Amino acid sequence: MASTSKGLFGSSLARKYWMAATGLFLCSFLVGHLLGNLQLFVTGEEGRLAFNEYGQFMTTFPVVKILSYVTYISILLHTVDGIMLARQNRAARPVKYVKERQSANASWASRKMALLGILTLFFIVVHMKSFWYEMHWGALEMDANGNKDLWTLTVTAFEQWWYTAFYVLALTGLAFHLSHGAQSAFQTLGINHPKYTPLISKTMVAFAWLIPAGFIAVAVFLFVVQPGQAL
Amino acid sequence: MDLTLKIWRQASPEAKGEMKTYPISGVEEDMSFLEMLDYLNEQLIDQGIEPVVFDHDCREGICGMCSLFINGQAHGPGRKITTCQLHMREFKSGDTIYIEPFRAKAFPIIKDLMVDRSAFDRIQRAGGFISVNTSGNTIDANAIPVPKESADKAFDAATCIGCGACVATCKNSSAMLFASAKISQFSLLPQGQPEAKERVLNMVHQMDLEGFGNCTNTGACEVECPKGISLENIARMNRDYLFASLSSNK
Numbered sequence: 001m002a003s004t005s006k007g008l009f010g011s012s013l014a015r016k017y018w019m020a021a022t023g024l025f026l027c028s029f030l031v032g033h034l035l036g037n038l039q040l041f042v043t044g045e046e047g048r049l050a051f052n053e054y055g056q057f058m059t060t061f062p063v064v065k066i067l068s069y070v071t072y073i074s075i076l077l078h079t080v081d082g083i084m085l086a087r088q089n090r091a092a093r094p095v096k097y098v099k100e101r102q103s104a105n106a107s108w109a110s111r112k113m114a115l116l117g118i119l120t121l122f123f124i125v126v127h128m129k130s131f132w133y134e135m136h137w138g139a140l141e142m143d144a145n146g147n148k149d150l151w152t153l154t155v156t157a158f159e160q161w162w163y164t165a166f167y168v169l170a171l172t173g174l175a176f177h178l179s180h181g182a183q184s185a186f187q188t189l190g191i192n193h194p195k196y197t198p199l200i201s202k203t204m205v206a207f208a209w210l211i212p213a214g215f216i217a218v219a220v221f222l223f224v225v226q227p228g229q230a231l
Numbered sequence: 232m233d234l235t236l237k238i239w240r241q242a243s244p245e246a247k248g249e250m251k252t253y254p255i256s257g258v259e260e261d262m263s264f265l266e267m268l269d270y271l272n273e274q275l276i277d278q279g280i281e282p283v284v285f286d287h288d289c290r291e292g293i294c295g296m297c298s299l300f301i302n303g304q305a306h307g308p309g310r311k312i313t314t315c316q317l318h319m320r321e322f323k324s325g326d327t328i329y330i331e332p333f334r335a336k337a338f339p340i341i342k343d344l345m346v347d348r349s350a351f352d353r354i355q356r357a358g359g360f361i362s363v364n365t366s367g368n369t370i371d372a373n374a375i376p377v378p379k380e381s382a383d384k385a386f387d388a389a390t391c392i393g394c395g396a397c398v399a400t401c402k403n404s405s406a407m408l409f410a411s412a413k414i415s416q417f418s419l420l421p422q423g424q425p426e427a428k429e430r431v432l433n434m435v436h437q438m439d440l441e442g443f444g445n446c447t448n449t450g451a452c453e454v455e456c457p458k459g460i461s462l463e464n465i466a467r468m469n470r471d472y473l474f475a476s477l478s479s480n481k
Contacts, residue, residue: 007476012445013435013469014476085445089403092336092444098239098250099329101303102402106449111402113447184448190470192463 020185043227052147116177123170158222178208232324260320284343295392305396333399357437358430388415397452403444411468428475
């Protein structure tokens with residue numbers, strides 16, 4: 001048998017490995033991001049100085065910088081690869097069924113991964129414009145310690161109801177995306193075992209809901225407390 | 232019972248198809264779904280209308296020839312059955328039943344409800360076999376020790392009848408469940424080891440060439456499979472392909 005395989009680049013399975021690997025890496029990124037956000041529960045001048053110090057560290061510490069580049073590349077790869085997969089999948093059925101009961105055998109999230117992914121990407125673009133772009137190239141005031149005042153930018157953004165509403169909606173979409181993706185990434189990488197899979201699936205589904213819930217909790221807290229008004 | 236059938240009619244592979252409506256009465260609940268179609272065709276022939284073309288062969292659930300997407304599901308309602316094992320008692324008098332062919336780019340329609348599933352044969356030919364000496368000194372398969380669990384799993388994978396319900400059901404028309412079953416039935420056994428790497432690489436490559444979609448792990452295939460082929464096989468194929476790609480010399 002002459003092997004004609006495209007191996008780890010180009011084959012349908014390889015494309016899925018990259019989706020799974022980048023997806024799982026982005027899950028780990030979410031954990032780090034959430035831990036940083038939890039600092040926003042500390043309000044007042046003390047909270048502001050600590051958060052800005054953290055912002056300064058996150059944009060200058062070399063290890064974090066390297067990780068941030070891996071994150072950008074992962075988002076890009078996950079997006080491009082996902083679009084290519086979705087296009088192939090559409091092409092694989094040129095004539096649609098007149099009557100199709102997809103809900104009879106598969107979960108909603110698993111069938112809407114591309115849509116949920118595009119929503120998440122749109123959110124990432126808006127989110128990065130709001131904070132990442134402003135932190136790097138915007139005209140931010142300095143705080144008492146001489147760090148860029150990312151804190152004020154953040155809390156004032158979430159004091160607007162529509163910004164918080166959009167954020168909650170986007171993170172809910174992400175939760176659905178993760179509820180399928182985070183656990184199915186293991187299946188894609190070939191990890192399916194009667195002893196461990198039930199635990200992996202439960203853990204990853206819990207992850208999928210709890211992590212976005214954490215982000216939402218911070219956003220809703222900022223909207224309710226309005227810590228920017230107190231200073 | 233009286234039924235309204237909405238059936239996909241398409242004169243040839245190139246022709247544009249459409250759903251046509253056929254009222255039918257006198258259907259008995261003991262008829263199988265295919266017998267109901269036979270009964271319809273008798274009436275169509277009497278009326279001078281071209282009968283509906285559909286795939287069928289053994290009519291006892293083991294050949295994988297019957298297909299049909301019935302009311303939005305491969306092989307119709309009910310689990311772990313083929314269309315020949317579906318009976319009209321699953322329906323009520325007055326029901327409207329949608330009958331469509333299995334739809335995938337890799338399964339072109341030949342006529343009406345009959346589709347060409349030879350893409351599966353080509354995947355099988357790319358590596359779904361073992362090379363053994365059959366010149367008279369063949370080693371008895373039973374002389375090679377095989378763990379019971381492996382033998383059972385290989386047998387379960389081998390029960391795949393290649394009907395294509397997995398492809399028809401999958402939102403991406405992916406053939407992963409079929410290919411993984413045909414790979415697993417060998418990769419779990421010692422006899423399958425000498426060609427294991429080439430097998431998984433070549434069969435996956437052929438699957439890609441045929442124009443099937445990719446796996447989103449929705450699990451729909453496993454639910455609709457008449458033989459209950461497990462998603463474990465897909466994970467095994469993913470794992471074997473990954474290792475084969477990394478370690479293959481080619």
